[in-house]
Amino acid sequence: MENDGHRTVLWRLADTVRLQARSGRDVTGSWMDLAVAGMALPPGVVLDGEAVVVVDGKVSFEAAQSRAASSPARARQLAEEHPALLIVWDVLALPTGDVRARPYEQRRALILDVLAGLPSPSPIQAVSATDDVEVARVWYDRLVASGVEGVVAKLGSAPYRAGRSSSWKKVRHAETVDAEVVGFTGAAGRPRALAARLPDGRVALSQRLGARLAAQVAAALVGVAPAAARGRAAGGESFTVAEPGLLVEVLAGTTRHAVVTVTRVR
Template identity: 80%
Template sequence: MALAELVPHLPTGAGWWYEIKLDGHRTVLWRLAETVRLQARSGRDVTANWMDLAVPGMTLPPGVVLDGEAVIVVDGRISFGAVQSRAASTPARARKLAEAHPALFIVWDVLALPTGDVRGRPYVERRALMLDVLAGLPSPSPIQAVSATDDREVAQAWYESLVDTGVEGVVAKLGTSPYRAARSSSWKKVRHAETVDAEVVGFTGSAARPRNVAVRLPDGRTALSQRLGAPLAALVASYLATAGRTGRGRTAAGDPYTGVAPGLTVEVLAGTTRHPVVTVTRLR
């Protein structure tokens, strides 16, 4: 998946486009020949947790692949807690949660069309193609395009005025940028939360019930997290079920952990990164 570079301010200059950054779960939707598959950022199949998105996804043409965010609105506000609960639920529980609070899939990119891969095309072309695809869906649909503008003042107003609705920030993308499956300086994000992204390099406890995760911080140090709450532990366990092991390791403070292959990123409170134990807020 393409990733944006975290920056303190929105970039300025010609050629930048700005999108609202919503507080949900990064998801890729694959419209296959006979079904729909939803995939989390970790690569895990999460279709069973988001059947209220998979079913309407069947109205897309086969061959379409969309990148976006699964979000849930509760009492007029985007609720990350509701998303986290859904993602950590069993399929049966997820269906009950969907009845009370159905999800939306907010799309910001198209990776493939029935005619083939479009990731190499510029952002402005891909957005036009994405809007054409979504225009063909029945109305109303839970699959919707993210709001975007090429006016920085409008984007700044979004950033300042929409925080109480659950909007996490703003993403800026160069109009000429292709879709690259890596972090790119052509994509930048500004978030309200004072957090940083950290790569999970290990865990303590069992893979089925991890107590803590070991993370590599932006400065290169490794540290253990505080004990994971039940929803976070369940999501981490889902990743660990298929992730390869890399042996034993120790954090910078000397704490032992079981190493795990890269592929999972978590968000940690920036103010805790100075300490041996960090606070994980969510999976990215």
């Protein structure tokens, strides 16, 4: 299943826990409750998953966004009201070493084994999974009300690969696709529009961002290239180049055109 949260990698180091966003940014301060729970894992474990926040029985993307954009002190306050969960999709390493080359079926068994050693209940949980197509269809149809975005189909024999892979496919309720942010117009602290690299490789400029989405993008941008670094979208529009790492969802129906509609930050 696919949840509505923030992609997060948990590193259990020798004497601490580090949480990392998809971009590589350290987000431990935003998800300190998960870091504390991760201390119960054996050193050397690296987990790939999604940090989610449940509000009134439903996974809330807005609550996860608020947590991610907050200062460490504010994030602790939010955690007291609505603790986070880390829904684990995959395992990259164990105390015995790197397991990314192993087939997903084996990695899934390793996930269940390592999480079985955590105190119960734990906010670090394995994502629900099945090899029964009918069960997956029931989940897809019935769990949307609880904030589950859809399902992810993975090839059981595939090794772990970072980024996009032909061995897995998202099946969402919303007709959206992921696009990489390669730049923006306006100021870094208040971007007007985004230059997004679409799945077909084209770079297109988005429609003007609303105030709330612009603030979320500004908080999520890892870094900005020097002002002299400029790029051009497929339609000829100029933009300031941004460092890679940030993904956004765009409406799939708009990707055929020169201007796309951004729905949210991934």
